[in-house]
Amino acid sequence: MLKTKSSKCIFIMLYFFLLLFISTVSLKFGIENYSLKNIYLTLVNKNLEDQSFFILHDIRMPRIIIGAFCGMLFAVSGSILQSVFHNPMAAPDILGINSASSFFILLYTFYFSKFFELPTIYFSIFGAMLGFFLAIFFTIEKRQISQFRLIIVGIACGVLFKALCQFLIMQSDAKLSSILKFITGTLYHSTWKIIEQIFLPGCFFLLLAFLFLKKLDLLLLKDPDSKNLGFSPLPWKFIYILVALGLSATAVSGCGSLGFIGLISPNISKLFFGSQHKFNLIGSAFIGANITILSDFFGRIIFPPYEIPVGLITIILGVPYFLYLLKKTSKYKE
Numbered sequence: 001m002l003k004t005k006s007s008k009c010i011f012i013m014l015y016f017f018l019l020l021f022i023s024t025v026s027l028k029f030g031i032e033n034y035s036l037k038n039i040y041l042t043l044v045n046k047n048l049e050d051q052s053f054f055i056l057h058d059i060r061m062p063r064i065i066i067g068a069f070c071g072m073l074f075a076v077s078g079s080i081l082q083s084v085f086h087n088p089m090a091a092p093d094i095l096g097i098n099s100a101s102s103f104f105i106l107l108y109t110f111y112f113s114k115f116f117e118l119p120t121i122y123f124s125i126f127g128a129m130l131g132f133f134l135a136i137f138f139t140i141e142k143r144q145i146s147q148f149r150l151i152i153v154g155i156a157c158g159v160l161f162k163a164l165c166q167f168l169i170m171q172s173d174a175k176l177s178s179i180l181k182f183i184t185g186t187l188y189h190s191t192w193k194i195i196e197q198i199f200l201p202g203c204f205f206l207l208l209a210f211l212f213l214k215k216l217d218l219l220l221l222k223d224p225d226s227k228n229l230g231f232s233p234l235p236w237k238f239i240y241i242l243v244a245l246g247l248s249a250t251a252v253s254g255c256g257s258l259g260f261i262g263l264i265s266p267n268i269s270k271l272f273f274g275s276q277h278k279f280n281l282i283g284s285a286f287i288g289a290n291i292t293i294l295s296d297f298f299g300r301i302i303f304p305p306y307e308i309p310v311g312l313i314t315i316i317l318g319v320p321y322f323l324y325l326l327k328k329t330s331k332y333k334e
Contacts, residue, residue, distance in 0.1 A: 001274050008279045011272055015286035022290055023064050026297040027056060031304050063190035066198075067296050067310065068289040070251040071261055073202050075288025076209050076281055077247035078262025079269065083219050083277070084237050084244070087147045089325050091262035092128075092248035095150070096157030098257035100131025101249045102182035103161045106168045119197055121253040128249035131157055132241070151326075185258035185311025187296050198254040205246040206285075213277045216240060220275055258311050260318020261288050267325070291317070 002008045027039050032055060042056040074092060081090040092098050104127030105120045135157045139150045165183050209216075215236045218226050226233045248262065269283035295313035302308060 001270075002272055008273055012279065012282055012286065015283065015290065019068065019286055019290050019293070022293050022297065023068065026064055026293055026300075027060050029297075030055075030060065030300055058192070059190075062192050062195060063187040063296065064293055065195055066190045066254050067187050067292045069195075069198070069202060070255045070258065071265075071288035071290070071292030072285040073206070073247045073251035073254075073288075074258055074261040074292075075265035075269075075284040076206060077244040077251070078288075079266035079277070079281055079284040080209060080216070080240050080244040080247075081262070082266050083216060083275075084240055085145070085147065085150065086220070086222075087150065088267055088328075089151050089263065089322070091260070091266075092244070093158065093257060093259045093261075094263060094322070095135050095154035096131045096159075096161060097128045097245060097248050098252050098259075099158040099161035099165065100134075101125075101127040101252040102257050103127055103164050103168070104130070105182055105253060106165055110168055110171075119253075121197060121201055121250055124249040124253040125246060127161075128245040128252070129242075131161060132245055182252070182256045184309040185256040185314070186307075186309035187255055188307060188309070190255070194254055198250050201246070202250045202254075205243055205250060208243045209240075209247065210281060212236070213281070216277045217275075256311065258292065259315045260322065261292060261314055263325075264314075264318055264321055265291060267321075 002011060024036075024039065028034055028036065032052075034052065034056060038052055039056065042053060042061070078091040081092065081095070082088055084090075101124040104123040108118070108120060108123040135150065135154045136145070138153045138157075139145050141149075162183060169183075215231075218229070218231050219233055219236060219240065221229075221231075221233075223233050251258070265288035266280070266284045268287050269280050273279040273283045291314065292310060295317070296310040299308035299310050299313050
């Protein structure tokens with residue numbers, strides 16, 4: 001772990017420049033490769049050939065922006081949940097939050113969108129809240145939350161809502177390619193319109209996450225210790241859980257359910273920055289953005305012209321780490 005404040009700031013800057021580098025590489029390479037000059041002309045909205053401008057401006061740029069932004073949202077959400085529950089395996093996808101959000105987005109899309117039109121983020125947030133509190137309901141015993149049972153119940157809820165998503169898709173006549181992203185997670189259908197829909201809500205929840213960092217640090221203490229300091233943890237746990245649900249729900253409405261970003265990123269960040277959230281949250285956000293964009297880039301170039309959804313790449317990366325954490329934290333089992 002980095003010890004000094006200056007070394008932590010340097011690493012934050014390194015993650016930021018790494019994000020810029022990966023974004024540039026992702027813009028440059030693909031089925032069609034483009035020069036840095038073309039990328040620059042696209043960024044400043046200078047005239048290019050119609051096809052080049054369309055690919056760079058309307059296809060690659062939105063998926064990079066959405067990938068980075070949603071990766072940040074998932075990562076910060078996971079970091080908050082891990083702090084609130086004192087559990088390194090707590091993450092929005094592990095607890096079934098992402099799958100529940102996906103289900104209610106699909107439910108609205110298939111059955112209610114014909115009657116009224118609302119942003120899908122509302123249904124995503126409702127699904128996230130329902131899925132989470134369903135997992136908590138079946139986890140609490142004698143007014144205590146079993147950490148190990150929380151993970152097991154969360155996984156079960158996630159499987160349930162994924163099955164319901166698949167059922168809705170089987171009953172629908174809609175094009176599968178445009179809706180499967182809510183199960184696997186993909187950036188293939190990224191557009192500037194989606195960015196407009198998720199940007200302000202995402203920034204709002206990120207602002208709330210960073211607004212009371214000292215309170216979030218106090219949540220790392222055991223409840224008796226925090227109460228001895230005159231701090232009441234229960235209201236702040238509830239507030240930060242709602243913030244975490246809002247972050248993950250916003251990300252799901254943008255790119256679908258990306259697995260393990262919220263699990264891997266906070267744990268990597270803790271290795272460098274420790275548990276103090278002043279640096280840990282920022283580190284988690286940049287790590288989540290880098291992993292998401294890099295996974296999407298590899299998914300595009302491995303088997304061209306076919307694409308591997310970014311959600312499958314993150315699952316391949318995340319499953320071994322999840323099994324490692326499951327073994328390491330078996331002490332939670334009662």
